Amino acid sequence: MIAWRLEEYDALDSTSDRCILRAKEGETEGLAILALRQTAGRGSRGRQWEAPAGNLNLSVLLRPDLPMAQSSIFPLLTGVAVADAVAAFLPADIAPVLKWPNDVLLGGAKLAGILVDAAPKGDAADWLVIGIGINLAEAPSIAGRRTTTLALFGGQAKPVDAARTVLHYLGFWLDILAHSGVAPILDAWQQRGHPIGTELQLTGAGDQVSGRFAGLSPSGELLLNVGNRIERFSTGEILLGVRS
Numbered sequence: 001m002i003a004w005r006l007e008e009y010d011a012l013d014s015t016s017d018r019c020i021l022r023a024k025e026g027e028t029e030g031l032a033i034l035a036l037r038q039t040a041g042r043g044s045r046g047r048q049w050e051a052p053a054g055n056l057n058l059s060v061l062l063r064p065d066l067p068m069a070q071s072s073i074f075p076l077l078t079g080v081a082v083a084d085a086v087a088a089f090l091p092a093d094i095a096p097v098l099k100w101p102n103d104v105l106l107g108g109a110k111l112a113g114i115l116v117d118a119a120p121k122g123d124a125a126d127w128l129v130i131g132i133g134i135n136l137a138e139a140p141s142i143a144g145r146r147t148t149t150l151a152l153f154g155g156q157a158k159p160v161d162a163a164r165t166v167l168h169y170l171g172f173w174l175d176i177l178a179h180s181g182v183a184p185i186l187d188a189w190q191q192r193g194h195p196i197g198t199e200l201q202l203t204g205a206g207d208q209v210s211g212r213f214a215g216l217s218p219s220g221e222l223l224l225n226v227g228n229r230i231e232r233f234s235t236g237e238i239l240l241g242v243r244s
Contacts (some may be wrong), residue, residue: 001171004060006032008160013040015059016131020117022061023127029063034163054137056112056162060170062128068120071128072234073182075102076220077131078114080188081169086111086134088165089155098193099238101221104134106153109146111135130170136162186216200224204236 010036012018019033034059064071082104083096090096096112097105104112115131136157139147150157157165176184194200198213202224211224211231222233 001175001193002030004030004032004167004171006034006163006167009035010031011035011037011039012057012166012199014038014131015057016115016117016129019059019061019129019131023095023119027061029061029127031061032163032167033059034159036159047221052138052140053092056132056134056136056157056159056166058133058163058166059129059131060167062130064125064128066125067123068118068125069123070182070219071116071118071125072101072220073131073177073185074116074128075187076216077117077130077173077177077185078102078170079104080185080192081144081173082112082114082132082134082166083192084154084169084172084237086150089150089157089162091154094153096192098189100193100216101220106148106150108231109139109148110142111148111150113180132166134162134166148179182218182220186218186220200238202233202236202238204233209236 015033015035015038019031022031037053038057079098079102083098086096086104102114103110112134118128119126135147135149136159136171137149137151139149141147146202173185183211194213195210196213196215200211200213202209202222209224209226211226212232214223214225217232222236224233
């Protein structure tokens with residue numbers, strides 16, 4: 001299992017930007033950077049990720065021995081790890097739900113988000129930086145989205161404790177990937193994800209597609225049943241999950 005080196009800061013502009021800088025300087029994998037407050041956090045699709053004090057702002061550096069084409073598994077793997085970490089702080093009858101490709105929900109509202117930055121080295125990945133934001137105590141507003149907090153569901157966690165728990169589960173699932181490949185990660189994601197048959201709307205590149213969730217492809221693509229035909233999607237944003 002990776003020996004994480006957790007560095008804690010009172011405030012940073014962006015934990016991922018700091019991690020990327022360290023990666024470019026040659027830092028070895030296992031670096032984890034926690035900021036109690038971020039002033040310029042980044043979310044998916046170029047959005048700003050608000051990071052008030054009391055929430056988790058964590059980024060980690062990996063140097064996986066995998067082709068760059070397989071890096072799409074890491075948002076899914078991280079989602080599983082974050083869901084398991086969140087569940088460790090919740091009552092037993094409350095479970096987080098994963099929304100493809102990089103969100104964690106509680107009660108149908110966004111609790112956490114994941115952002116992966118990567119740099120190639122030939123056909124392989126030189127480094128990956130995974131940014132993880134979890135609303136532990138405060139729920140920032142996101143236009144058109146419901147947000148929530150761990151605290152609203154009875155979970156209490158300080159950022160450093162949440163960070164250590166996330167790193168534990170992230171290390172666990174990275175070991176599974178290293179020893180058993182992608183299949184157990186996909187199975188674990190689907191066990192925690194929106195149920196098969198959930199009605200979804202997917203938007204991307206100006207298009208919108210509606211269908212029913214039909215699982216994940218062997219490479220982690222979203223499968224949608226659209227007009228009784230299974231279609232694959234490698235990018236996009238889910239706008240509606242009726243039962244997720």
